[in-house]
Amino acid sequence: xxxxxxxxxxxxxxxxxxxxxxxxxxxxxxxxxxxxxxxxxxxxxxxxxxxxxxxxxxxxxxxxxxxxxxxxxxxxxxxxxxxxxxxxxxxxxxxxxxxxxxxxxxxxxxxx
Amino acid sequence: xxxxxxxxxxxxxxxxxxxxxxxxxxxxxxxxxxxxxxxxxxxxxxxxxxxxxxxxxxxxxxxxxxxxxxxxxxxxxxxxxxxxxxxxxxxxxxxxxxxxxxxxxxxxxxx
Numbered sequence: 314x315x316x317x318x319x320x321x322x323x324x325x326x327x328x329x330x331x332x333x334x335x336x337x338x339x340x341x342x343x344x345x346x347x348x349x350x351x352x353x354x355x356x357x358x359x360x361x362x363x364x365x366x367x368x369x370x371x372x373x374x375x376x377x378x379x380x381x382x383x384x385x386x387x388x389x390x391x392x393x394x395x396x397x398x399x400x401x402x403x404x405x406x407x408x409x410x411x412x413x414x415x416x417x418x419x420x421x422x423x424x425x
Numbered sequence: 426x427x428x429x430x431x432x433x434x435x436x437x438x439x440x441x442x443x444x445x446x447x448x449x450x451x452x453x454x455x456x457x458x459x460x461x462x463x464x465x466x467x468x469x470x471x472x473x474x475x476x477x478x479x480x481x482x483x484x485x486x487x488x489x490x491x492x493x494x495x496x497x498x499x500x501x502x503x504x505x506x507x508x509x510x511x512x513x514x515x516x517x518x519x520x521x522x523x524x525x526x527x528x529x530x531x532x533x534x535x536x
Contacts, residue, residue, distance in 0.1 A: 317467075319467070322465065347524070354434070354529065354530070354532075355529050355530070356429070356515055356517075356527030356528050356529050356530050357468070357515070357527050358527070359524050359525070362524075402467060402468060404468075411456065411473075411475065412470060412473065412483070413458075413470075413517075413519075413525055414470070415460070415467045415468035415469070416467050417465055417466055417467040418467050418468075
């Protein structure tokens with residue numbers, strides 16, 4: 314049973330426009346939600362996170378929004394750059410288990 | 426520069442072989458994890474360890490075992506490799522107050 318879901322396998326946007334990546338989860342007990350970015354032949358690297366008690370966190374071009382009632386979070390990248398092209402993983406962390414559970418990933422392509 | 430090092434970037438093994446994937450971290454982290462990444466499935470947790478000698482099953486432990494004899498090293502063992510274990514394997518470590526740090530991954534092909 315997939316507790317963290319990214320229903321869009323891929324997304325293509327034009328350079329300078331906004332990229333919106335979406336993620337849904339099923340377990341209300343998660344403490345943190347995180348986004349990781351992964352280039353081919355490299356491990357995932359941490360991008361941005363949000364505590365379950367907040368609804369927005371912003372870091373430069375990256376903003377994560379959390380809608381707890383809908384069990385939904387999204388990552389906004391504005392403006393998108395070609396170097397943002399990568400696979401983005403949504404992940405949820407539970408302090409009780411200490412485990413980080415990942416979604417399926419969304420491949421973002423930013424066209425020049 | 427802190428890091429998680431996976432000993433091999435690419436491996437090709439035959440069906441039935443015993444395979445060892447090694448992971449070493451230099452951050453003195455208590456927690457270490459093994460994931461596999463497959464298209465359309467994301468990262469799935471195989472095993473993790475909270476301390477030396479300790480291990481716990483993740484979501485897909487079947488066909489795998491682990492060893493943590495030293496704090497800095499966490500080994501993933503495929504007892505008898507099968508073609509459905511062809512995948513990208515990612516090791517990570519973490520500690521209280523720190524996020525996960527991932528290695529670069531080992532792409533294993535079982536033929």
